[in-house]
Amino acid sequence: MDTFLNANFASLDDLNSIDKVIATIQQKQDINSKEKTSLTGQNASTQSRMTKIVGEIRSQVESAIKSNDVDKLDSLIKTYGNLSLLQDVKKQMVEKRRLLVLKDVCISFLKIQKDISDLKNLDAISNSNYDEQLDILTDVYKRVELYYNNEEYNTAEYGQSVISSIKSYRDQLFNSLSSVITVRFKPETENALNEELKDFGTEKQKPIKSAEMKKIILNFMRLLKLQTLDPINNNPTYPKTIWAVDCICSAFKVRFVYHFEGPTETNQISKPEYALEYIFGYLKKNQELVRLTFRDIFHKYYPKILIEDSFITSVLAIARNKFIHDRSLCAKNEQLLNHLVFELQKFDRRLADEFNYHQIMGRDEWPGLTYDLILSDEQIFAKWLDDEKRFVNHRYDEIINAEQAFSIDYGFVEEGQTQPTKSAENLTNLFDGITLSYEDLPLKYQLKFLSDVQLKLLNFYYEILSQGLNALDSVKRTDDISYIERLCRIWCSAKFMVAAMQKWGEKPIFVELWNAINPNNNCANTFFDSVVSGYQRGVLSKITEKLKTHIERQLNRTMKEYFQNNTSWNNLEDVNSQCQELQLPIEALRKDLEFLRKCLFVAEFRSAKQIFSSVISTYFEKNFIWCNTFSKPGASQLKMHIDMLYDNLNITRDYKHYYRIIDMLDVLGSDTIEYSQHHVISRKDISDLMLRKA
Structure with a gap:
């Protein structure tokens, strides 16, 4: 399309030649029509009837061509079918309409372009003719805006080439008009306003007289209006700024560049906080003054933007060059880069909290200098992330390899907690x-x-705990740390991490993250559920069996003397309620229980005591009741010994374990055949026990 236009319409006058092109199209349509009417038939009647139909079609086609009515052609196609004649004519008519529209687009573009060029030839700008020239500029801007938003041109009916041409012309008009504004109109007004505000916000500032204020407001208003007429710069977002507000910050710019971009003590790459704190001080001191002085006139031209936000944007844009320069230097040093990011994040939080700075870069919230300088640069962000990974991995290694890494830190939480x-x-x-x-x-x-x-990190730690648990029974002891303490170290580590993950999962930041990637979640689960499940399945679920195995070993190790002195239970005549041989297992198990009590949450310790009850009752059932025959005194004595263990260890006399073995001993010590008192054991158990009565 551009090649066609350049070849046929080099100037405004050349556009008249388009009529010749259209006439050629019409001539081709006439030839096609004559060719299509040459019909033959089997007889005169058929020939006559066909001639009449063709004549009607031709008449309607000529009428449609004359009125350039494509809809009428569509009606003919609907009536007579998809005839190649009609399709060919329609194609030619659509092309004609497209060329006419394109002609209109080109003429409008050239006229507006000429008007923009004429702006450059206006008389030199002065106070006396400024407003007049601004009105001319406003009129041109409105025509540019109307041209681009003309719905008649922006329709798919004319094809993508027309729409593309309009966009191309739009860009040319926008650039031309913006150039005229920034080159011819802006500098003089901007220089005047900078001069009038050169001491604004400094200790040199003197009370502004009424006449001076009128000049300031006039130039401020003119510069605002100029920018609204600039189609490229009329809606600036960070880091672009509003020109008139930049002038308010002219004094700040001079001082900031001097202190933080020149060879001064305050310009230290290792101390970005110096510059950031200076910015805060300036904003705190001057934001309210700016609001009171310029808010009303600013709101007239930018009703959707707060002047306070625009003021901050202008200040940040000035400081931005310094930090872009510093960023490239810090990228070579891990410590400097991490410190820069830390200070930028702290600055962003303060800016949002103290000044409620927002609605920038099309976002509802201020994304911060951190985003602008670090995150938006993929290489810088990747460098920072790698630095963070290295630091975290190094710190993790320090934590895991510390001498007391897995010693229990009593007192970190209150007693009764894990x-x-x-x-x-x-x-x-x-x-x-x-x-x-x-x-x-x-x-x-x-x-x-x-x-x-x-x-x-959480997965690394899980692997450490899982490996430690699996190695618990195979690693030879090389220190004084008991088995129960080793088990508790793994137990407490896993429980503490699970509790922490469950707490993290309820924090707003992780709830929002999880819901963002799982919009249909309805807060049913959290980011850490799968990791928690891994800890519970791979570590915590195995703790019970490890504890049971340990208690059995403790009993096997400490009950040898008891076995030796209690070999017969069927010939006892007197009951000995005291048993010195049980002191060793009592002492060993009591020590384990006390260690568990110090380490575990109250409810978990209660569960641990039930495990002790289970193992002890099972141990006596397996090694004594089903391995011996009992007299009535023998059954009573074993019952007393078991009670002695329970009393000294202060473990729960639970229904499932304790009362099962007590019911067994009641059966063994009874004079008659009867069910157990607590109905814990089965009839079969009773029958088998009756065979063991002496």
Whole structure:
């Protein structure tokens, strides 16, 4: 299309030649019509009837061509079918209409372009003719806007070429008009306003007289209006600014560049907080003054933007060049880059909290200098993320390899709660620190930190605990740490981490992240459920069996003397309620229970005592009741010994375990055949027990 236009319409006068092109199209249509009417028939009647139909079609086709009515042709096609004649004519008519529209588009474009060029030849701008020239500029702007928004041109009926041409012409008009404004109109007004506001917000500022204020407001208003007429710059978003507000910050720019971009002590790459704090001081001191002085006139031209936000944007745009320069230098040094990011994030939080700065870059919330300078640059962000990974991995290694990494830190939480190991405690602190470093970042980057850094940490720690649990029975002891303490270290570490993950899962940041990637979740689960499930399945579910095995070993190790002194239970005549041989197992098991009490949550300790009851009752049933015959005194004595164990260990006399063995001994010590008192054992058990009565 562009090639066609350039060849046939080099100037405005050449556009008249389009009529010749259209006439040629019509001539071709006439030839096609004559060719299509040459019909033959079998007889004169058929020939006559066909001639009449063809004549009617031809008449209607000529009428449609004359009126350029494509709809009439569509009606003919609907009536007579998809004849090639009608399709060919329709195609030619659509092409004609497209060329006519394109002709109109071109003429309008050239006229507006000429008017824009004429703006450059206006008389030199002065106070006396400024408003007049601004009115001329306004009129041209309205014509440009009307041209682009003309719905008649922007229709698919004319094909993509017309729409593309309009967009191309639009861009040319926008660039031309913007160039005229920024080159011819803006500099003089901007220089005048800068001069009038050169001391604004500084200690040099003097009370502004009424006449001076009128000049300031006039130039402020003119510059605002100029920017609204600039089709490229009329809706600026950070880091672009509003020109008139930039002039308010002219004094700040001079001082900021001097202090933080020149060879001064305050310009230190290792101290970005110096510049950031200077910005805060300036904003706090001057924002209210700016609001009171310029708000009303600013609102007239930019009703959807607060001047306070625009003021902050202009200040940040000035400072931005410094931090872009510093960023490239910091990227070469891990410590400097991490410190820069930390200070930028802290600055962003303060800016949002103290000034409620928002609605920038098309977002509802201020994404921050952190996004602008770090996250939006893929290489810088990747470098920062890699640095964070290295730091976290190094810190994790320090935590795991510390001498007291898995010693239990009594007192970290109140008594009766699961006491963490030092490694679990330090790992949760590390996790929380990582969260703080990214909680103000956009969703995409939060997910990156969570998946690439934090979840991997939790998985690493799980592997350590799982390996430790599996090696618990195979590793030879080389120190004074007991089996029960080793077991508790793994137990407490896993329980503490599970509790931490469950708490993290309820924090707003992780709820929002989870719901963002699972919109139909309805808060039914959390980000950490799968990891928690892994800890419970791979570590905690195996703790019970490990504890049972340990209690059995303790009984086997300490009950040898008891076995030796209690070999016969069927010939006892007197009951000895005291048994010195049980003191050793009592002492060993009591020590284990006390260690568990110090480490575990109250409810978990209660469950642990039931495990002791289960193992002890099962142990006596298996090794004594089903291996011996009993007299009535023998049954009574064994019952007293078991009660002695329960009393000294202060474990629960539960229905399932304790009362089962008591019912067995009641059967063995009874004079008659009867059910057990507590109905815990079955008839078969009773029948088998009756065979063991002496």
